Structures are given as C-alpha cells and as structure tokens.
Amino acid sequence: MNNQLFYGDNLEVLRRHIKDELIDLCYIDPPFNSKRNYNQIYNNIGKEDRAQAQAFIDTWTWDDLANIGLAEIKENYHGRFSQKTVDLICGLEPVLGKGSLFAYLVNITLRIVEIHRVLKPTGSFYLHCDPTASHYLKLVLDAIFCSQGGDFVNEIIWCYDTGGRSNNFYPRKHDVIFYYCKSKKRLFNDNCVRLDRDTSTMHEPILEDENGRLYQRNIKNGKEYRYYLDKGVLPNDWWIDIQALNPSAKERLGYPTQKPKALLERIIKASSNEGDVILDAFCGCGTTIEVAQLLDRKWIGIDITYQSIGVVIKRLEDSFGKEVLENITLNGIPKDIESAQALALKKDDRTRKEFEKWAVLTYTNNRAIINDKKGADKGIDGIAYFDSGKDKPEKIIIQVKSGKVKSGDIRDLLGTIAINEATLGIFLTLNEPTKDMIKTAKEAGIYQSKFMSNPVDKISIVTVREIIEEQKRLDIRLVLEVLKSAEKQTETKSDQIKINFSD
Structure with a gap:
C-alpha cells in the first residue's frame, strides 16, 4: 500500500x-x-x-x-x-x-x-x-x-x-x-x-568467555549459568x-x-x-x-x-x-474547484479558516507563515520573507478571499502593506477578479531586486483555479530556503572536514 x-x-x-x-x-x-x-x-x-x-x-x-x-x-x-x-x-x-x-x-x-x-x-x-x-x-x-x-x-x-x-x-x-x-x-x-548495561555498580566479578564476551556467574537451583552483559537491559x-x-x-x-x-x-x-x-x-x-x-x-x-x-x-x-x-x-485535500468551494463555504468558522491555510500554504509550497491570531487578522492571512540584499528580509503579505471580491479589496491590501512595512502583496481569491481589481493591482507597479531574474508585480492576484488547475505557485526564493541551503552547505563542509581529519 x-x-x-x-x-x-x-x-x-x-x-x-x-x-x-x-x-x-x-x-x-x-x-x-x-x-x-x-x-x-x-x-x-x-x-x-x-x-x-x-x-x-x-x-x-x-x-x-x-x-x-x-x-x-x-x-x-x-x-x-x-x-x-x-x-x-x-x-x-x-x-x-x-x-x-x-x-x-x-x-x-x-x-x-x-x-x-x-x-x-x-x-x-x-x-x-x-x-x-x-x-x-x-x-x-x-x-x-x-x-x-x-x-x-x-x-x-x-x-x-x-x-x-x-x-x-x-x-x-x-x-x-x-x-x-x-x-x-x-x-x-x-x-x-x-539499553547498554551499567556495569560500574556490579559487585559480582565480571568474567570473559572464550570469545571475549563479558558475563557474570548466575547460580539457579544449584546450577551455574552465564549471565551475558552485552545483551543490555x-x-x-x-x-x-x-x-x-x-x-x-x-x-x-x-x-x-x-x-x-x-x-x-x-x-x-x-x-x-x-x-x-x-x-x-x-x-x-x-x-x-x-x-x-x-x-x-x-x-x-x-x-x-x-x-x-x-x-x-x-x-x-x-x-x-x-x-x-x-x-x-x-x-481530503482540495483537488478541484468544487472541493475547494466546499472547504471555503463551511459554516463552522474554524473549519472555514482551513481554506485560508490551504490556499496560503499550497500557493507558497508550504513556505509561508500562517497568521493564527485569534479574532481579526488585520488583513493578513499569511506572511513570507525574501532576501533583497538589505539589512533585513523583505516582507510579503498574503490575503485570502472566498467571497465576492472588488477593487476596494486591492486598495485595502495596499493599505495593509504600507502599515506593515511590507514590499509585496499577494491576493488569493476563490472567485475570478474583476477588471477593476486587475487594473488597480497593475497600477501598484513592479518590483525587482538583484536576486530576482525577472521583475514581479507589487500586487499579484492569483485565483484558486490557477492554483489547482495550472499548479501556479509563488516563484520567489524565500529566506527560509536560503537558510536551509546554508545549513546544508555547512553540514557538507563539516562532513568534509571530518573526512579529511580521518584521512
């Protein structure tokens, strides 16, 4: 299986x-x-x-x-x-x-x-x-x-x-x-x-058999047995x-x-x-x-x-x-639009929140951080960080909407980005965006750093249909990946040093 x-x-x-x-x-x-x-x-x-x-x-x-x-x-x-x-x-x-x-x-x-x-x-x-x-x-x-x-x-x-x-x-x-x-x-x-047996507190003598195995004598019913110590406890x-x-x-x-x-x-x-x-x-x-x-x-x-x-x-x-x-x-993971809609439209608030988590984590290949704060999320469902060459990582704000959407949602996202000093915003939507939404997002401009091969929109609108049917994913190398890559390089160098010393 x-x-x-x-x-x-x-x-x-x-x-x-x-x-x-x-x-x-x-x-x-x-x-x-x-x-x-x-x-x-x-x-x-x-x-x-x-x-x-x-x-x-x-x-x-x-x-x-x-x-x-x-x-x-x-x-x-x-x-x-x-x-x-x-x-x-x-x-x-x-x-x-x-x-x-x-x-x-x-x-x-x-x-x-x-x-x-x-x-x-x-x-x-x-x-x-x-x-x-x-x-x-x-x-x-x-x-x-x-x-x-x-x-x-x-x-x-x-x-x-x-x-x-x-x-x-x-x-x-x-x-x-x-x-x-x-x-x-x-x-x-x-x-x-x-587990290995602790022999330091044993009072009976420890003997060695013809094959070098350690044992103690154990007498039962008048007969002597060998109690081997390498078996552990x-x-x-x-x-x-x-x-x-x-x-x-x-x-x-x-x-x-x-x-x-x-x-x-x-x-x-x-x-x-x-x-x-x-x-x-x-x-x-x-x-x-x-x-x-x-x-x-x-x-x-x-x-x-x-x-x-x-x-x-x-x-x-x-x-x-x-x-x-x-x-x-x-x-149980949404594999088509119908199952995504079913998850998004659950009556239970806690279960419905799972749609937001699924959308954020699926689009970012499980690299974003979910906003788990109780109550109002202040327009933030997920956050991701990327390296732009500055002193600290740049922030990406991710919002998820499962209901009716409009151009005002994009303006709200721009406000959330400004308040949180973020660089990019991603708007994930179950419904198709309106023309005004796309226009408002494009008006926000583009962003590029020396670590990016191509410029990206400051505001990206991504539909659940694109996530499921086109397998669309966030194409920015995030800080988490950079750190893991550095860790693996460090481990490799450490292993090479050990090998050199052993040689």
Missing part, C-alpha cells in the same frame, strides 16, 4: 477509509489540557478556564458534535461499543457534567473504539497524555481493550527537565503514555530497544534518557507539542517490524510519520488542520527529498 496522509476529522477518516485489522501499531498524542488543575477539571468553570486553556477549549467544547457523540455511545452505534464502555460514559456524565472535560472523554472514546477496530490482533496502541486526565483515560482504555480480550501492558512515565519551573508546587515534568494490546498475541521486540517504565525538545534543538520545527524522534523510535521499534503499518490519528507535525519512514514502515497519518498537513509534507520533503511524495496518497 501507498503511505497515506488524510486531511480531515480522524473519526470520519477512520470510519470511512480504514479497514478492520489493518494496523500493526497506533500511537496518538491528542490535544490535552496541560494547564488545568484538578479544581478546574471538577468545577468545569467558565471564563477563567477558557482563558487558561484556549487551545484545549477550542478543540473540546460541549456542542452539537459532543451531543451526537454521546448519543452514538449510548445507542451503541453500529454495535461498536462494548457494554462496559457504554456503562462508563453513562456513569461519568452526572459526575463531570456536560463541560469541556466530558466532551474530551466522549470525543476520545469515539476515536479509540475505531482504533481498536482497525488494529490487528497482534497490534499495539500507545496513548500519550498528561496527568491532568490520565486517570479518566485509563478507565476508557480498560473498558474498550480489556473487555474485548485485550490487555493493559504499561503505564510509561516520560520524564524531562525542559521548560519553566514553578516555586508554588513540585515542577510538573512528566507525561503519561499508556500502552495497550488488542490480544495476548502482541508483538514486542525487546532486543530492538535494549530493557528501559524501565519511567523514561529519563529521552529529553523533551528544547527551543534550540536541531529537529525542532516550532510546533508547540512536537515530540522528539527518539521517543517515537523506541515505541515503533518495540511494537512493529519493517513493512508494518503505523497509524497516527493526530499526526500534528509528523514526528511519528518521519520516524516510521526512517524505519521502513508503512504509515497512515491524519490531522484536522491543513497547517499540520503542510508541515508534514514539507518535513518529509526536507528529510527524504521530493521523490518521497511520489509514494504518498494525499486524501
């Missing part, structure tokens, strides 16, 4: 596109509310709670979707919910009330039930969360897995030192990773994740040898919840083999996907934000070259 990247709601994708017993290993790291304390969980308070955990609340609110999800569980939608799962959710409703936490649990339950369905009998499931709601999540996992022949294997505590430290309580420096299996037939490659269920990414980490992409590749490497090596299928239903910036690709696994990634899809595509291209995209099937 081709590797698959889905843009959309993972519940819908799981139900419509992923067959029963297809997946060998699933890891998910869904959004969770790391800032809420236990009083906030039980009280489900309003404005203060929202202010402290806006990202969490944006994802998990009690709304029509939560009501539909709760009804599906109670009515045992398509017979997919075990009786214990139904009983658990019904029991939690009067305890938690219909607030953000209960919405979170209902939402996660719906998805874990589908993940259980698509796992092979030998499959494993890892859920990454934090202590804020882990006690509830374990109840959900027990109800789904343990009631249907599966088992709880480990609660892994991932410890780290990065981030700030409080003086008002013990610093919160760990996440929880629950490890479950679908049946007793689970795969576990212990030899793939063993399995990591305990508390992991302190893998640190969270600090701001200067080389692999950091600027994604707020990015996990280190070493963490996913351990999980994937332990619970899958080459050629197995890995699923990440909340793939975010694509750490699971990149590691699966590195370890010669097949993979399926799902995310509901196009910004994440754009980051994943760019990350794979940077790590493996453009040819890696030839073996990836992209699903």
